[in-house]
Amino acid sequence: MEIEFINSCFDFDQRFELKHIDWQVESNQHWVITGANGSGKSALVATLAGYADLLSGELKGVPKKVALVSFEAQAELIDRERKKDDADILDVVSEGTAVKDILAEGDTDAVIVKQLLGKFELEYLLERAFRALSTGETRKILLIHAIASSPELLILDEPFDGLDASTLKLLQGFLLELSESINMIMVLNRCDEMPDFISHIGYMNAGHLLHKVARADTLASRELLQLLHLKTTDLDIPATDNSSANTLLESDKPLVILTDICVKYDQLKIIEHFNWRIEKGCHWQLSGPNGSGKTAILSLITGDHPQCYSNDIFVFGFQRGNGESIWQIKQFIGYVSTALQWEYRVGTSLRNVIVSGFYDSIGLYTKATDSQKSIANQWLALLGMESRADESFNKLSFGDQRLLLIARAMVKHPPLLILDEPCLGLDDINRQLVLALIEKICKGGQSTVLYVNHHSEDAIAGIDLYMEIDKNPLNATQQD
Amino acid sequence: MSNNYFNTLTLRDQLEQLGKCRFMHLPEFTEGVDALKGKKIVVIGCGAQGLNQGLNLRDSGLDVSYTLRQAAIDDKRQSWKNATENGFTVGTYKELIPTADVVLNLTPDKQHTPVVNEIMPMMKQGACLSYSHGFNIVEEGMKIREDLTVIMVAPKCPGTEVRAEYVRGFGVPTLIAVHEDNDPQGQGLALAKAYAVGTGGHKAGVLMSSFVAEVKSDLMGEQTILCGMLQTGSLLCFDKMIEKSIDSGYASKLIQYGWEVVTEALKYGGVTNMLDRLSNPDKIKAFDLAEELKVIMRPLYNKHQDDIMNGKFSSGMMADWANDDQKLLGWRAETAETAFEKTPAGDVEISEQEFFDHGILMVAMVKAGVELAFETMTAAGIIAESAYYESLHETPLIANTIARKKLYEMNATISDTAEYGCYLYNHACLPLLQNFMKTIDTDVIGKGTSLEDNGVDNARLIEVNAALRSHPVEHIGGVLRGYMSDMKAIV
Numbered sequence: 006m007e008i009e010f011i012n013s014c015f016d017f018d019q020r021f022e023l024k025h026i027d028w029q030v031e032s033n034q035h036w037v038i039t040g041a042n043g044s045g046k047s048a049l050v051a052t053l054a055g056y057a058d059l060l061s062g063e064l065k066g067v068p069k070k071v072a073l074v075s076f077e078a079q080a081e082l083i084d085r086e087r088k089k090d091d092a093d094i095l096d097v098v099s100e101g102t103a104v105k106d107i108l109a110e111g112d113t114d115a116v117i118v119k120q121l122l123g124k125f126e127l128e129y130l131l132e133r134a135f136r137a138l139s140t141g142e143t144r145k146i147l148l149i150h151a152i153a154s155s156p157e158l159l160i161l162d163e164p165f166d167g168l169d170a171s172t173l174k175l176l177q178g179f180l181l182e183l184s185e186s187i188n189m190i191m192v193l194n195r196c197d198e199m200p201d202f203i204s205h206i207g208y209m210n211a212g213h214l215l216h217k218v219a220r221a222d223t224l225a226s227r228e229l230l231q232l233l234h235l236k237t238t239d240l241d242i243p244a245t246d247n248s249s250a251n252t253l254l255e256s257d258k259p260l261v262i263l264t265d266i267c268v269k270y271d272q273l274k275i276i277e278h279f280n281w282r283i284e285k286g287c288h289w290q291l292s293g294p295n296g297s298g299k300t301a302i303l304s305l306i307t308g309d310h311p312q313c314y315s316n317d318i319f320v321f322g323f324q325r326g327n328g329e330s331i332w333q334i335k336q337f338i339g340y341v342s343t344a345l346q347w348e349y350r351v352g353t354s355l356r357n358v359i360v361s362g363f364y365d366s367i368g369l370y371t372k373a374t375d376s377q378k379s380i381a382n383q384w385l386a387l388l389g390m391e392s393r394a395d396e397s398f399n400k401l402s403f404g405d406q407r408l409l410l411i412a413r414a415m416v417k418h419p420p421l422l423i424l425d426e427p428c429l430g431l432d433d434i435n436r437q438l439v440l441a442l443i444e445k446i447c448k449g450g451q452s453t454v455l456y457v458n459h460h461s462e463d464a465i466a467g468i469d470l471y472m473e474i475d476k477n478p479l480n481a482t483q484q485d
Numbered sequence: 486m487s488n489n490y491f492n493t494l495t496l497r498d499q500l501e502q503l504g505k506c507r508f509m510h511l512p513e514f515t516e517g518v519d520a521l522k523g524k525k526i527v528v529i530g531c532g533a534q535g536l537n538q539g540l541n542l543r544d545s546g547l548d549v550s551y552t553l554r555q556a557a558i559d560d561k562r563q564s565w566k567n568a569t570e571n572g573f574t575v576g577t578y579k580e581l582i583p584t585a586d587v588v589l590n591l592t593p594d595k596q597h598t599p600v601v602n603e604i605m606p607m608m609k610q611g612a613c614l615s616y617s618h619g620f621n622i623v624e625e626g627m628k629i630r631e632d633l634t635v636i637m638v639a640p641k642c643p644g645t646e647v648r649a650e651y652v653r654g655f656g657v658p659t660l661i662a663v664h665e666d667n668d669p670q671g672q673g674l675a676l677a678k679a680y681a682v683g684t685g686g687h688k689a690g691v692l693m694s695s696f697v698a699e700v701k702s703d704l705m706g707e708q709t710i711l712c713g714m715l716q717t718g719s720l721l722c723f724d725k726m727i728e729k730s731i732d733s734g735y736a737s738k739l740i741q742y743g744w745e746v747v748t749e750a751l752k753y754g755g756v757t758n759m760l761d762r763l764s765n766p767d768k769i770k771a772f773d774l775a776e777e778l779k780v781i782m783r784p785l786y787n788k789h790q791d792d793i794m795n796g797k798f799s800s801g802m803m804a805d806w807a808n809d810d811q812k813l814l815g816w817r818a819e820t821a822e823t824a825f826e827k828t829p830a831g832d833v834e835i836s837e838q839e840f841f842d843h844g845i846l847m848v849a850m851v852k853a854g855v856e857l858a859f860e861t862m863t864a865a866g867i868i869a870e871s872a873y874y875e876s877l878h879e880t881p882l883i884a885n886t887i888a889r890k891k892l893y894e895m896n897a898t899i900s901d902t903a904e905y906g907c908y909l910y911n912h913a914c915l916p917l918l919q920n921f922m923k924t925i926d927t928d929v930i931g932k933g934t935s936l937e938d939n940g941v942d943n944a945r946l947i948e949v950n951a952a953l954r955s956h957p958v959e960h961i962g963g964v965l966r967g968y969m970s971d972m973k974a975i976v
Contacts, residue, residue: 229797270570271570272567289939308544309652311540311570311571311572312570312571312572314543314572314573315572328522328523328546328547328548329516329546330544330545331545332654333546348652348653361654364654365654366653366654366655366835367652367653367654367655368654368655370654370655370688377962459764
């Protein structure tokens with residue numbers, strides 16, 4: 006068996022569409038399809054059971070005998086049973102179809118049915134009306150029916166939902182046995198329930214099959230599961246401790262005022278006559294070609310540019326060059342960039358990296374308080390990394406490092422959060438991970454965000470002021 | 486021309502000064518930079534130390550400007566560019582020195598006498614003059630005006646590192662001292678502490694020492710184990726491998742990066758840990774080689790320490806200064822022509838462990854050099870803390886420069902004083918080890934012992950381990966590294 010989707014688009018009664026699916030399922034593979042709610046994962050597997058209209062593209066090699074167990078199929082059967090109930094008309098008490106008859110429907114193997122009923126200890130249900138069963142019982146009966154129909158392809162949409170622990174274990178064991186003879190595709194929301202025999206994972210997003218990953222590629226599958234976690238977790242961004250610098254700010258003053266800025270090296274002027282005011286709560290996106298001085302402007306604000314002392318810069322209540330230290334400035338800023346990641350070559354633990362955001366240091370050189378550690382743990386939970394808290398930062402993948410540095414930047418809920426091309430150098434999965442995290446942050450935080458970025462597809466909802474810096478900085482334009 | 490200050494002291498004072506070195510704890514720095522707040526700091530010289538220290542001090546909220554010679558300003562030399570591009574005020578001595586509350590003299594040793602002679606008359610009454618190395622005071626006997634406070638703040642790292650660590654939110658270990666003959670207002674210590682805080686040094690550990698102890702231990706360390714031993718070791722190990730037909734690219738790489746890898750182990754856990762990275766039979770081998778090396782080289786280490794103590798070294802070097810650095814430049818050119826220096830590292834993979842397994846002799850050389858330098862310094866009255874910092878502690882830093890650009894980079898990074906001493910050592914040590922090297926084969930350098938059986942005699946192993954662990958450099962190292970990791974707060 007080899008099933009092949011080639012650029013296929015499907016329609017589900019005009020309620021939902023699947024777009025440009027390219028997917029191959031080979032005979033020795035067992036897939037899990039996952040994604041956030043509404044991403045189309047159930048729809049994708051339902052196409053294999055003939056539940057959708059193919060609009061364009063091809064779908065080849067779907068085997069004749071496909072068994073699908075899903076909430077939808079379950080609901081459909083229950084609906085059918087309800088329609089059969091003509092008790093009102095005949096004025097008799099109708100029981101509907103008995104479980105044993107449901108199980109005999111189609112071309113099921115009575116031996117397997119018997120064996121499974123025994124295994125799940127469900128023999129006592131045989132004479133009952135299917136309609137009278139509890140949701141969990143219905144589920145199990147349908148599973149038995151599907152398996153007993155000896156399908157070539159078994160599709161299980163959330164098979165573990167609503168099962169008690171002992172049944173779950175039984176079923177998992179049974180599926181493992183079954184996996185040697187039957188191809189399986191599962192839809193799972195919670196990937197901690199993913200059976201070991203699953204060989205591939207597909208990730209759905211907005212009707213697209215966005216990622217296909219072989220489980221043997223441990224790094225890629227971990228990233229995929231992390232993305233799923235960030236997209237589906239109901240955790241919010243953690244609160245900060247009481248050391249936040251927010252309270253030190255005068256409420257009526259702009260966060261930043263740059264006046265007639267000039268930056269030059271030797272005789273080369275990088276920036277000239279540049280002015281900018283950043284008011285509290287006004288998020289900015291900053292764009293411009295390489296070499297236009299974006300990073301120079303940001304580093305004037307953060308105090309990392311030595312010429313911040315020879316320019317007219319007001320930041321967070323300080324007119325620069327009057328005896329303030331850069332640590333007094335940095336306490337108001339969270340900062341993420343590729344350059345920071347290059348600088349952050351530290352063998353310290355993931356937890357310490359997040360805590361270091363409280364001290365604006367690269368590495369941790371101060372004893373963390375218990376509340377800081379607990380906040381760091383909450384961030385790790387949000388990122389889906391809590392089990393890796395004590396791993397070494399420099400052993401992490403590039404994408405995981407970036408996520409952690411974003412958490413580090415946010416941990417103190419800084420009045421100004423600077424994201425300097427936060428997706429630069431990241432592959433697709435990691436880009437989505439980072440954007441998912443930033444979106445969560447923008448939604449939940451009180452930070453004013455300054456976002457440097459070139460790609461329109463990486464736009465972040467809620468950032469509405471736009472600054473474009475031309476090669477010739479005199480042409481900097483601001484738009485509202 | 487000069488009047489060696491150390492030699493004017495009584496033996497009692499000499500010993501007292503040499504014995505000064507105390508690790509200062511973080512709570513001693515609660516005043517932060519207050520003692521320097523609002524004071525005008527003028528830095529002389531804008532090289533790597535001058536620029537980077539100035540950047541740190543300014544970022545700590547202090548008022549920093551630079552003064553350069555008129556010619557450097559007129560020609561827009563690199564030092565002028567360094568200062569102006571970083572947004573500092575730059576002026577001539579005449580313009581800025583009279584306004585300064587604190588003058589930081591961060592010029593090379595050999596310019597100290599002319600520079601100090603020129604600026605001293607312009608300095609404000611009661612101002613402070615700071616050095617980062619005590620050579621001028623101790624070896625040349627420079628007399629400073631009585632109303633001036635004289636201090637030393639010496640970050641124990643190259644200038645770029647001083648900046649990089651500060652930006653990370655940390656600092657580099659720093660040595661501070663007050664010249665007791667010049668502390669008229671009793672403010673020297675407060676100023677030195679504030680300066681160390683301004684460069685971030687207090688976070689990494691500050692040693693309170695004396696001008697004398699700093700000079701005598703610093704000179705000894707840099708000439709022998711730090712630069713001398715690594716240079717001599719590089720040349721000998723490379724030539725041996727070539728003689729034994731090992732691929733020259735491999736040999737070059739093993740040495741260039743090997744020092745860094747093996748001394749990284751030294752940094753974390755001292756000589757013991759460095760040798761513990763070897764298998765048991767290899768460890769015993771390295772131990773035996775090091776014992777042999779120590780016997781051969783001990784007279785040389787003694788001679789270096791003696792010459793440093795009695796001033797012979799500095800007067801010899803100052804004679805070369807007066808002779809337009811003829812010796813220094815000649816030796817520098819010679820080093821550039823050595824086979825090791827001219828053979829680029831090959832494109833071969835060497836795992837971290839392989840650097841140990843194939844570099845047993847290098848491990849032995851580091852062990853012998855560290856222990857000899859430490860033993861010689863402490864025997865001469867230098868306190869263990871100073872001796873530790875100037876031997877074991879700094880070795881990885883120098884090894885790192887070799888990894889970057891071989892001996893060239895090492896000699897370019899260190900001071901001319903260190904470089905001069907390094908060549909002196911190298912010239913004496915190469916012939917000294919000639920016979921020893923004849924007994925050496927590729928099992929200890931280049932190929933490894935590749936024994937089939939790693940078995941060793943229990944009694945012998947116990948003996949070797951005990952000897953390693955009970956060396957005094959390991960004792961003080963354990964204590965000081967303990968402080969350091971407390972400060973790094975690996976929570």
